[in-house]
Amino acid sequence: MIRAIALLLLLALVATLPAHAQSAIHRCIGTDGRPVFSDQPCASVGATSVLPAPAGSAPTRSDGAPSTGLLCAKDLTELREGLAQAFAARSANRVGGLILWNGYGSSGAVDNLRLMEALVRQPLVSLEGNEGAGIDAVTSAPGGDGGTRRMHFGVVRDSGCLWLRPPG
Structure with missing residues (x-):
């Protein structure tokens, strides 16, 4: 019986390790x-x-x-303006500053910032959506064929601010 309890406690401890490692x-x-x-x-x-x-x-x-x-953005207009300014400056870090990173480890954040770096290199055509549905950043597709690409960001409210969630 004591051995079973010790094993359960050990398993519980091991199960929490990944959360502490991140x-x-x-x-x-x-x-x-x-x-x-x-x-x-x-x-x-x-x-x-x-x-x-x-x-x-x-x-x-x-x-x-x-x-x-x-x-941080207090409303959707400020969030859109911040995202548009990030594209105008071609700054992945500015996009990163609009993202709520809770739940992302350092490797996940780095991967997303690399994705943002490629995204902001494309000319921004429009920002579409709303707080409930999220925001789509519509960019010109590479190659100049007139096509577009969409990158979807969820929008969440946290600590009195509106934040983007990294593209999924």
């Missing part, structure tokens, strides 16, 4: 205002967390100065 991805804003992604807490890399500050406190940068407050 490091969290911290979404931060660097002192230059650019998104920073790290497996370390934002403060330890000299950046500010993008998660909203507790109610009643004013957001601040890592140097203690007040921030602009634009750490």
